[in-house]
Amino acid sequence: MSATKDGDEAYKNADYVLVATPTNYDPVTNSFDTSSVEAVIAQVIAVNRNAIIIVKSTCPWALPFA
8 A cells, every 4th residue: 555646646556446535415405526536536547447446435326437
């Protein structure tokens, strides 16, 4: 395990990526803001399509990525 602020560097050789970003609830729209999770997943897929992505989230949702 290692730490870096460079996402591309971190994901390019990763077997697994654990995504744990904020999913703030917006009571006005009655929904969670999953944009940070979606952004990380998109970056991982762009760099390493073979990485297994594990999402740690407290809200139920489905991703449009396949």
